[in-house]
Amino acid sequence: MVESKLLVKGVPPPALERxxxxxxxxxxxxxxxxxxxxxxxYSGDIKLPNMLCGKILRCPHPRARIRRIETxxxxxxxxxxxxxxxxxxxxWRTYWYNVPQLAFAECITHEGQEVAAVAAEDITIxxxxxxxIDVEYEVLPPMLDVEETLETSLLPLVADEEYPGREIYxxxxxxxxxxxxxxxxxxxxVIVEDTYTTQASYHGTIQTRACVxxxxxxxxxxxxxxxxxxxxxxALGHSMGIAPEKVRVIVKYxxxxxxxxxxxxxxxxxxxxxxxxxxxxxxxxxxxxxxFLAHPRRWDCKMYIKIGTKRDGTLTAIYERALxxxxxxxxxxxxxxxxIIWHTSNLHGCPNVYLEQIGVFTNLQxxxxxxSPLNMPAIFGLESHMDRVAEAIGMDPLEFRLKNYTNxxxxxxxxxxxxxxxxxxxxxxxxxxxxxxxxCMKLVTKAIGWEKRKSCQIAPAGSRRRGVGMASYLTFQxxxxxxxxxxxxxxxxxxGTITLFIGVVDIGGGQGTIFPMIAAEELGVNxxxxxxxxxxxxxxxYGPSCHVSRVTSELGPAVLQAAAEARRHLxxxxxxxxxxxxxxxxxxxxxxxxxSGPWRSVPLKTVYNKIDPEEPIRGGGxxxxxxxxxxxxxFGAQAAEVEVDIExxxxxxxxxxAAHDFGRAINPKLCVSQVQGGIEFGVxxxxxxxxxxxxxxxxxxxxxxxxYKMPTSLxxxxxxxxxxxxxxxxxxxxxxxxxxNTNAPTPAAIRNAIYNAIGIWFNxxxxxxxxxxxxxxxxxxxx
Amino acid sequence: MVSTENLPKHKKEMSLTVNGxxxxxxxxxxxxxxxxxxxxxELTGTKVGCNxxxxxxxxxxxxxxxxxxxTILAVExxxxxxxxxxxxxxxxxxxxxxxxxxxxxxxxxxGYCTPGIIMSxxxxxxxxxxxxxxxxxxxxxGNLCRCGSFPNIIKATLxxxxxxx
Numbered sequence: 001m002v003e004s005k006l007l008v009k010g011v012p013p014p015a016l017e018r019x020x021x022x023x024x025x026x027x028x029x030x031x032x033x034x035x036x037x038x039x040x041x042y043s044g045d046i047k048l049p050n051m052l053c054g055k056i057l058r059c060p061h062p063r064a065r066i067r068r069i070e071t072x073x074x075x076x077x078x079x080x081x082x083x084x085x086x087x088x089x090x091x092w093r094t095y096w097y098n099v100p101q102l103a104f105a106e107c108i109t110h111e112g113q114e115v116a117a118v119a120a121e122d123i124t125i126x127x128x129x130x131x132x133i134d135v136e137y138e139v140l141p142p143m144l145d146v147e148e149t150l151e152t153s154l155l156p157l158v159a160d161e162e163y164p165g166r167e168i169y170x171x172x173x174x175x176x177x178x179x180x181x182x183x184x185x186x187x188x189x190v191i192v193e194d195t196y197t198t199q200a201s202y203h204g205t206i207q208t209r210a211c212v213x214x215x216x217x218x219x220x221x222x223x224x225x226x227x228x229x230x231x232x233x234x235a236l237g238h239s240m241g242i243a244p245e246k247v248r249v250i251v252k253y254x255x256x257x258x259x260x261x262x263x264x265x266x267x268x269x270x271x272x273x274x275x276x277x278x279x280x281x282x283x284x285x286x287x288x289x290x291x292f293l294a295h296p297r298r299w300d301c302k303m304y305i306k307i308g309t310k311r312d313g314t315l316t317a318i319y320e321r322a323l324x325x326x327x328x329x330x331x332x333x334x335x336x337x338x339x340i341i342w343h344t345s346n347l348h349g350c351p352n353v354y355l356e357q358i359g360v361f362t363n364l365q366x367x368x369x370x371x372s373p374l375n376m377p378a379i380f381g382l383e384s385h386m387d388r389v390a391e392a393i394g395m396d397p398l399e400f401r402l403k404n405y406t407n408x409x410x411x412x413x414x415x416x417x418x419x420x421x422x423x424x425x426x427x428x429x430x431x432x433x434x435x436x437x438x439x440c441m442k443l444v445t446k447a448i449g450w451e452k453r454k455s456c457q458i459a460p461a462g463s464r465r466r467g468v469g470m471a472s473y474l475t476f477q478x479x480x481x482x483x484x485x486x487x488x489x490x491x492x493x494x495x496g497t498i499t500l501f502i503g504v505v506d507i508g509g510g511q512g513t514i515f516p517m518i519a520a521e522e523l524g525v526n527x528x529x530x531x532x533x534x535x536x537x538x539x540x541x542y543g544p545s546c547h548v549s550r551v552t553s554e555l556g557p558a559v560l561q562a563a564a565e566a567r568r569h570l571x572x573x574x575x576x577x578x579x580x581x582x583x584x585x586x587x588x589x590x591x592x593x594x595x596s597g598p599w600r601s602v603p604l605k606t607v608y609n610k611i612d613p614e615e616p617i618r619g620g621g622x623x624x625x626x627x628x629x630x631x632x633x634x635f636g637a638q639a640a641e642v643e644v645d646i647e648x649x650x651x652x653x654x655x656x657x658a659a660h661d662f663g664r665a666i667n668p669k670l671c672v673s674q675v676q677g678g679i680e681f682g683v684x685x686x687x688x689x690x691x692x693x694x695x696x697x698x699x700x701x702x703x704x705x706x707x708y709k710m711p712t713s714l715x716x717x718x719x720x721x722x723x724x725x726x727x728x729x730x731x732x733x734x735x736x737x738x739x740x741n742t743n744a745p746t747p748a749a750i751r752n753a754i755y756n757a758i759g760i761w762f763n764x765x766x767x768x769x770x771x772x773x774x775x776x777x778x779x780x781x782x783x
Numbered sequence: 784m785v786s787t788e789n790l791p792k793h794k795k796e797m798s799l800t801v802n803g804x805x806x807x808x809x810x811x812x813x814x815x816x817x818x819x820x821x822x823x824x825e826l827t828g829t830k831v832g833c834n835x836x837x838x839x840x841x842x843x844x845x846x847x848x849x850x851x852x853x854t855i856l857a858v859e860x861x862x863x864x865x866x867x868x869x870x871x872x873x874x875x876x877x878x879x880x881x882x883x884x885x886x887x888x889x890x891x892x893x894g895y896c897t898p899g900i901i902m903s904x905x906x907x908x909x910x911x912x913x914x915x916x917x918x919x920x921x922x923x924x925g926n927l928c929r930c931g932s933f934p935n936i937i938k939a940t941l942x943x944x945x946x947x948x
Contacts, residue, residue, distance in 0.1 A: 032886040035894030038828015038868035045827035206832040255895030288833040508893030680931030705837035713920040
């Protein structure tokens with residue numbers, strides 16, 4: 001019997017010791033009916049009696065100082081109920097990832113920063129009021145470019161004098177060091193170096209951020225579009241000076257997140273404050289343009305990578321220097337850029353590495369979680385360069401990766417924490433709890449027809465060239481910010497009602513579907529027998545925000561433990577009925593039976609009837625923190641087949657084979673959807689999406705869905721998905737996270753396939769037709 | 784210089800049919816059809832993702848054709864017939880076959896673009912009961928779905944088409 005290592009506080013529940021009845025079934029998502037009928041109420045659909053409309057005045061300049069704000073004309077407009085500015089809300093702070101930020105600063109550090117918030121009777125009046133607020137700015141030349149900024153001694157503007165914080169991180173290298181990098185390069189037969197750049201990109205959630213806040217002199221209720229109700233509750237309470245227990249946050253549906261809504265963001269605070277000031281409910285909904293400006297975007301990065309290898313493909317040294325544009329502010333300031341070198345450190349086995357990343361504050365927009373925020377850039381650089389090196393030694397890229405395969409992590413899964421040292425130096429070898437990346441790589445290359453890479457570029461006629469390429473990735477699991485604990489509760493009543501309470505949001509990944517599946521498996525009932533209370537801080541305990549693919553791996557064990565405890569109480573009631581001991585019992589399909597003689601059984605309904613009507617059965621679960629060892633990660637590989645038109649520079653991604661190791665899929669149907677979603681993100685990042693800034697003013701030029709080019713139905717490739725997983729006793733039925741990172745390998749796989757098609761390496765994303773045509777032209781000129 | 788005078792109030796009496804029901808309203812001429820449906824009739828199934836005809840999430844049927852309700856004024860629907868996602872259910876609340884296959888094929892994740900996409904496909908199926916994969920892709924190329932549900936949306940549509948016999 002495998003010892004249960006489930007990551008829970010207290011003694012892990014005993015293993016099921018029977019086949020699964022629910023887990024692994026491709027059930028339909030539970031909220032699909034509401035979503036296909038238009039009944040699902042998103043935050044912007046909430047309409048309360050007497051509700052006001054809020055609007056935000058935003059600074060049009062990336063770097064400026066407010067000299068004067070005059071609101072008298074706006075105040076005089078009939079229907080305007082409140083105007084907040086730095087003059088009447090002095091010192092008021094909002095919180096983003098626990099980072100205090102002045103709600104209204106005098107120093108503007110990025111375009112679109114909030115200058116005033118207005119509440120009015122309707123949207124037309126609110127909009128008009130914004131036009132009537134006069135602001136006099138001292139416009140300053142913005143700091144935009146990372147390398148230029150690195151070379152100046154000019155400090156970034158500090159928006160919040162009391163909490164500057166930024167100089168601690170600004171322009172300071174973080175280093176991961178292992179072995180002896182000089183020795184590693186000395187031992188190498190071949191050394192290849194190159195530079196890779198990736199662009200600023202945006203979430204493009206179809207729902208723009210909307211929030212309704214209502215203060216009734218006692219309780220603040222907020223219907224929001226955020227990925228975590230609990231972190232938002234705490235932040236709002238803190239900002240408003242209200243005890244957190246008097247704040248209720250509700251998110252029943254959310255129209256896409258991808259990190260952009262990972263934490264309560266500014267409009268929630270403004271809506272709440274305006275409701276407190278006016279005594280009426282307030283709704284604020286961002287326009288698409290505001291959405292682009294006020295979202296934390298994805299950092300743009302520049303990565304210099306140098307790899308040394310033996311002729312036989314053994315890696316001897318990896319050096320990387322990554323420059324990250326942290327914009328005006330970034331998640332927990334800019335240490336997050338550590339993520340780049342974490343991935344480079346751990347994906348392939350190499351004894352000697354020296355990896356540094358430097359985050360630089362500029363006056364571009366704030367940065368934050370964006371589906372594989374720095375993972376996708378990091379993996380693009382590394383996996384592109386791996387193909388480069390393989391080519392240099394004449395080795396097959398798959399074989400090269402398998403040659404350097406490792407079952408050990410070298411920098412633990414705590415990379416989500418702020419490192420307390422700028423240098424991480426160790427030669428640790430922490431085993432992964434489970435890893436099947438080798439199988440993933442073999443599967444996708446086989447599925448794409450890897451043998452074609454030797455011939456396919458010359459096959460099609462005319463101006464089209466085909467090619468195939470691959471890339472792999474990993475990312476850490478079960479890590480987010482404080483606290484690690486996730487709680488779950490199960491309640492079973494005398495009448496047979498079973499309720500699961502979880503303080504998490506269903507972001508569209510199907511969290512509201514898979515957790516009742518876990519509870520149902522453990523209880524031996526049908527998932528439809530279980531009501532789920534989620535997306536609401538009322539009646540639930542702390543649950544993690546739905547980002548970093550963390551919810552399944554963090555909350556799963558807690559749900560399992562809660563259900564197991566409730567089941568134990570049920571078995572105690574059933575034991576005398578069956579004339580057996582509680583620990584001799586098991587349940588499935590709504591029956592409790594004796595393990596040694598399953599014909600001795602009793603329906604659970606009979607057992608429910610014996611529950612004290614006054615005292616429902618309750619089971620609770622709490623997740624334990626990750627141990628130092630083993631390391632928890634998810635893995636995957638993708639292979640792409642592309643067609644490049646050498647006359648037009650157009651790239652069509654024809655097919656992507658994707659194999660991902662998420663542990664066990666609780667619901668494979670939903671996991672496949674996650675993979676498809678990731679690939680859409682990856683295709684856009686590889687080929688078309690890019691935030692374009694005016695180089696002089698620093699203003700974002702394409703803040704709309706027409707010029708910011710996200711993939712459409714016509715751009716999506718055929719996708720073949722393989723879910724590969726191994727037993728992993730630390731997680732609920734071995735289930736790890738499956739959502740966020742499925743885009744991480746896509747851009748490198750596409751880029752490597754383009755090389756296979758036309759023999760040109762592209763190192764600068766996105767790979768647009770103009771870049772392709774220019775490169776083809778230069779290649780022809782050169783030879 | 785922006786005028787501080789009272790804002791104009793251009794109201795117009797109008798009547799139209801929404802989801803088979805006659806509606807009479809006195810509405811602001813500046814209001815879009817999407818605003819009218821969402822704010823006045825509280826038919827919030829129609830979503831507004833961009834408010835400038837770029838994302839397709841506000842797609843509804845007007846007089847038998849798919850339109851982007853964010854860029855049509857409500858007054859343009861005078862005497863017209865509008866069908867929204869809420870009007871798709873048949874007798875006794877029976878789902879439209881497309882809604883059923885959307886659920887079965889997991890053709891949605893966050894669900895925000897879903898009503899608009901379903902309306903675009905309904906319009907396609909009205910024109911062509913047996914579309915090809917390319918037809919389906921073409922019919923929804925103006926509907927953005929950031930969750931990446933396109934492969935399953937296409938599958939769900941082709942499945943309905945098969946059911947059409």
